[in-house]
Amino acid sequence: MNKVYFTSLESDFAKALAKRFEKNGFEIVTETGINIEYFIDTTDYVPADDDRKVGEGLSKEAGIEAYEKNVCGPIDALDRCFYYMVGKKRACFLSSGKSSINWSAEESGYAHHMAKAALHQILTITKNALIERGFTFRLFDPLTGEVSPEKAADAAFVYFTRDRYIDNDADKSREDERNLLLRDAKGREIPW
């Protein structure tokens, strides 16, 4: 039985997503081990002092904390799982349209959103490096607070498990895995 590795099962979204994988015959793990088919990072950490606009006293500590939790922790976990990954070798991460340079209308949350923007580029470069070794990647915005964890988990499960093709599912001649996307719980593609 292949496994799904979760960096954390604390959030309602993570628990709901784990249930969907279990129903479909996967074993859920939170420790590194053999036969991991899906790596799923559910980290979405917002530091306490990250609610200020520029000019209201931004916190240096929030920047460090957000980067360590949202970027360093997850990529270190993926690095640990690297040689155990099999099958689709799919690494899935959470982000947000609020971290999109072309999309964001946010005025606060600098630490959290900038860390996630850094993650976008890390995953793009990592995807470029690892695609030839069979790894595939997904970035997903669960729309926390707007879409229920259950519905977001439904959307995430479909997005994470389906292979992507340029044309349609019936014509699998041209895969689209080289094109990393950020997709949200409503199925929309979010611009970078």
Next chain:
Amino acid sequence: MTGADRGLGFAVVKELLKNDFCVFAGKFMSDYTLLEELQKEEPNLHLVELDVQNPEHMKAAAEEIERISGKLDLLVSNAAIMSVRTEKPSDIIDGNRGLDLPLLVRFFMTNSYAAPLLVDTLLPLLRKGEMKRLFFTSSEISSVRLQRRNGGMRYGMTKTALNLGVRMMYNTLRPEGFTFRLYQPGWMKHQFPDGSLAESAIVDPADSAKEAVRQMLEDRMDEDRLVLVDYLGRELSF
């Protein structure tokens, strides 16, 4: 001006002085004395100790600017780390446990998060300025859409995060009349402590600085768009 010790930063300082600006140049690198030499002949150049990872340096710089000029027209955020020696040199996730995570944090805090922290500290002075212009040195490799590299994530990710930080500042400050510049300076020749340039790379820092200062000083027709523009004046996709 942060990151003024050498290269683009030092060349921009010289260009701004030619344009009759009073310049506060952030000094960080003790092995470079180009700024001190220039200061001997430029009374409008003021040096401030500025490690952009140190909020106390930012506060001290703000106090110095307040004392001397009482306002700030233009902020040039240029300080960045490109490469450092590390015992864990891996710059990609490859399963070999070679990621230097504390170094990644340092790159993020210096190249990305320091920019909004600095604007946060200097905003009262910038609000008193007449230009209200914020200039940030970014890079073509900040673009997620155009990214084709398969290594070098340590530096590349910082400029993407910087662009997002600038977008967020833009969201708050553009309605107040602030204008923004994101600049791709080109692959520049390294400048040594004696002022000489390495032969490798393509762009002379002085040439890139002339274009940077042109973009700093000229108004654009479309200030309501945040754009990344390179040293040849070409707009690049995010």
